[in-house]
Amino acid sequence: LLTAAAALPADVAAEIERLAPENVVIVGGPNSVSAGVEEQLAGLADVTRIEGADRFETSRKVAETAYPSGAPVAVVAAGANFADALSAGAAIDGEGPVVLVNGTAGSLDDATEALLKGLDAAEISVVGGEKSVSKGIYGEVGAITKAVRLGGVDRYESSRLINAHFFESANRVFLATGESFPDALSGSGLAPKVDAPLFTVPGTCVPADTLAQITALGATRVTLLGGDLTLSPAVAELTACAAG
Numbered sequence: 001l002l003t004a005a006a007a008l009p010a011d012v013a014a015e016i017e018r019l020a021p022e023n024v025v026i027v028g029g030p031n032s033v034s035a036g037v038e039e040q041l042a043g044l045a046d047v048t049r050i051e052g053a054d055r056f057e058t059s060r061k062v063a064e065t066a067y068p069s070g071a072p073v074a075v076v077a078a079g080a081n082f083a084d085a086l087s088a089g090a091a092i093d094g095e096g097p098v099v100l101v102n103g104t105a106g107s108l109d110d111a112t113e114a115l116l117k118g119l120d121a122a123e124i125s126v127v128g129g130e131k132s133v134s135k136g137i138y139g140e141v142g143a144i145t146k147a148v149r150l151g152g153v154d155r156y157e158s159s160r161l162i163n164a165h166f167f168e169s170a171n172r173v174f175l176a177t178g179e180s181f182p183d184a185l186s187g188s189g190l191a192p193k194v195d196a197p198l199f200t201v202p203g204t205c206v207p208a209d210t211l212a213q214i215t216a217l218g219a220t221r222v223t224l225l226g227g228d229l230t231l232s233p234a235v236a237e238l239t240a241c242a243a244g
Helices: 010-019 035-042 055-066 083-091 110-119 135-144 155-166 182-194 208-217
Strands: 023-027 046-050 073-078 098-101 123-127 146-150 172-177 198-201 221-225
Touching: 023 035, 035 046, 046 055, 055 098, 055 110, 073 083, 073 110, 083 098, 083 123, 083 155, 083 182, 083 198, 098 110, 110 135, 123 135, 123 155, 135 146, 146 155, 155 198, 155 208, 172 182, 182 198, 182 221, 198 208
Parallel strands: 023 046, 073 098, 073 123, 123 146, 172 198, 172 221
Antiparallel strands: none
16 A cells, blocks of 8 residues: 555555554655654554665565565566566565665675575566666576576566566456556555556557557456556557557
């Protein structure tokens, strides 16, 4: 669930009350989710906060909390942009963590290398091309375990490659804009629940190759995440983007 930084929106509080959880996890420090929000949440459930000094440390702490005994697979994604990580987060289906890295660095930092080794994963997918996650990082991941790069010429091709790697078929797919993160972030929690891939698309059309992949998966249902201002009626009509 998403929240404003300074206050918990009433509809989000109502949804938490409907879900009736025993525990609510806040991801990020007080600069991301304020102490005031934490106080509001404390009236609804027990609250745990997972935070680091930056997004990378927070990512590692989330992985350590969720997978204390390791994981069979994992994803490494750039922390400077969002699109690749969101498609991958939906596709990995809770089987392992999405670990954010400084993709422009030439190598893994020591803490991330230790985390990835500790996961003892059989395979780690590095999502995004070399401009997103460097050749050096990919090579070091490959020295830890089997690595596969899922990166295309743009975020939309990367989304297709990610879903092709994790899905052989699907009855349903989700579409979210690749231009901003909130809708796809929320959808990445829903998509695994119904075993569906999440494709990022432009806001005004659907890439022809994405349409072809949806057909090849055997999907008979497409769910759009976001309103008309985010995904236009042309996307709802599955209108192909113009070539070139």
